[in-house]
Amino acid sequence: MAPYELPDLPYDYDALEPAIDQRIMELHHDKHHQGYVDGANSALETLEQMRQSGDYGDIKGVERNLAFNLSGHVNHTVFWENMNPDGGGEPGGELADALEEHFGGVDQFKEHFSAAAKGVEGSGWGFLVYDHVADKPLVTMAENHQNQTPQGVTPLLVLDVWEHAYYLQYENGRGEYVDNFWDVVNWDDVAQRYDEAQNADVLGQHTH
Numbered sequence: 135m136a137p138y139e140l141p142d143l144p145y146d147y148d149a150l151e152p153a154i155d156q157r158i159m160e161l162h163h164d165k166h167h168q169g170y171v172d173g174a175n176s177a178l179e180t181l182e183q184m185r186q187s188g189d190y191g192d193i194k195g196v197e198r199n200l201a202f203n204l205s206g207h208v209n210h211t212v213f214w215e216n217m218n219p220d221g222g223g224e225p226g227g228e229l230a231d232a233l234e235e236h237f238g239g240v241d242q243f244k245e246h247f248s249a250a251a252k253g254v255e256g257s258g259w260g261f262l263v264y265d266h267v268a269d270k271p272l273v274t275m276a277e278n279h280q281n282q283t284p285q286g287v288t289p290l291l292v293l294d295v296w297e298h299a300y301y302l303q304y305e306n307g308r309g310e311y312v313d314n315f316w317d318v319v320n321w322d323d324v325a326q327r328y329d330e331a332q333n334a335d336v337l338g339q340h341t342h
Contacts, residue, residue, distance in 0.1 A: 136175045138204070140168050141211055149219040153314040155303045166298055167210040170279075173203030205279035209259055212289045212327075218320035225321040229328045236270050243273070244316060247291070250275045251312045257296040260312070262324070263287035264331035271328070288331040291324045 148156035177200035184190050237243035251260025258277040265272045266286050276283045300311040
């Protein structure tokens, strides 16, 4: 069994329309995400061969491939679950309280997140992550899948702004795509991720 496998979508390909077209979802999940899974598995195989042969001549390139493809796999796995046909609306509970405390409110958080997603240079992502060092949520971004993202964080809400995520439907209108994303956000999933991240002692620095 390969270590990494493509997860099933938790809904039908057309379930997120009109925010995201069926054809985009088919290509994005079946082709692009599968490509990252295959790339990550291939990198692991190559590293195993390197250990057996003792030849680490291309170690930098292979480790880069692993970081790129595995990050793509992780980000997409969270992305599919972050959305739901019955999504949208507003978060509640502890997540809403945290967004109020750390961003000044849900609307201010959405503005910050949207600005980050729209502002990615080239291909990348907008992220809401949990920072285990400061024990608080942060908005960050990534170029490609892995660059410019802090270490020691857990993804809570992610938005893919690679052109393959929206171009068939929105062409170069990334801003409209980002704005429509809020109509399908699965806040229950984000809240569950926030709760689990809050209670995880990832860095071994606290006992709660």
